[in-house]
Amino acid sequence: MELQQLRYVIAVAEEANFTRAAKRCFVVQSALSHQIKALESELGTDLFARTSRRVDLTPAGAAFLPHARRALESAELAAQEAVAAHGIVNGALKIGMIPTVSAVNVPVLLRHFHESFPQVNTSLSVRASDDIVESVADGALDVGVVGMPRGRAPKGVESAHLTTERLAAIVHAGHRLAHRESVDLAELTEEVFADFATGGAGREQSDVVFVSAGIERNVRFEADTPESLLGLVREGLAVCLLSPEAISDSTGVRAIAVNGGPERTQYLVWSRFNPSPAARAFVDFVEEPQT
Structure with a gap:
């Protein structure tokens, strides 16, 4: 054979x-x-x-x-x-990342990694957090960056904390709250929301906070990318909850801090079972400050 x-x-x-x-x-x-x-x-x-x-x-x-x-x-x-063992890292490296990564600048990170390890064949796919964790655990992906709701860490994989951030309310520039610097969670009760699909970590981080506060919210629109959510906000159809970083290049919308609002933690994840040299090099690279 x-x-x-x-x-x-x-x-x-x-x-x-x-x-x-x-x-x-x-x-x-x-x-x-x-x-x-x-x-x-x-x-x-x-x-x-x-x-x-x-x-x-x-x-x-x-x-x-x-x-x-x-x-x-x-x-x-x-x-x-x-x-x-001779100091040369090569092979394939399959990376999964959520579409709302803010902990790292993905294009810059990948360019620097390629410059440091040119013999590694790197590929990137954008997926939901739970899919990334499952794929890393079963070996379909080597490493990933995921976002988890407050109090929930990735299971079945190794992980390292990257950042924790509070999500902001993203509203149309002409919205009644657009002039505010911050709002309380209860002030959003009457709003129509756009959010990620039910069941995923991207949706859970917001659902948990509203349920814990005893506030029922009206999620009328579901989408699978931040760009789609922002498109609904720009048209004045809904508000959404995203990292303020998500609108850094956007026009026609505003980010408002939400007191007691949802938080998410971004993690770097990799396999517990014998990660490849390329995966270990990437983990070390992300965890070490880059100059």
Whole structure:
């Protein structure tokens, strides 16, 4: 059994097509098919059920696939560790970040990290906090930056506190409260709100505070990005609760401090299980002050 055979099996399973898998692996289809047939002969069972139009995993293939992925990941990590022992950090680094990061300047951070570790192949995806934590815990992401409501820390991962901030009420520039520097939570009772979807950490941080204060609020609009929330505010349809940093480049809206308002803590998170050299380098890089 060879690592290349494992790569071919994974590619066919994910593409559900031998032709696409061969293109993905930069190999002719006949060579890929031959290697998979050789592996199936060695195992004494078929990994794929094939027709002229369809390719599916057999039960044996479905059982084999997760172990093939882990074996390949372990081999790649072994190579990275060996190189890192000589002071060179390389390999892939998959980063997840919430769309409302304020603890770090993401583009500047990534540029500085790339300058320090040019051989690391860095990728970034924007996701919800709970999705990032789950993905880091199961190995789909290496590191992430998440925002959690007051009193709730990420579970199942290692984490480091980055910042805690109080959210502001974001209102239209012509709103009745726009001239105020601060408001009490109760003064927002009659407002129509726009917020993130129910169930996520981005929504929970506000829901918890209003419920604890015994205040029912009217969340009429839900959106998945700060830009969408701000768009609703600019049109005078709603108010929302965001970090004041979220409107640093925005016009037509104002941020008002909310006494007793929601707080969120941003954390850097990474895997508890044998993080890669690139992940460890990124964690150290974020935690060390950059000049």
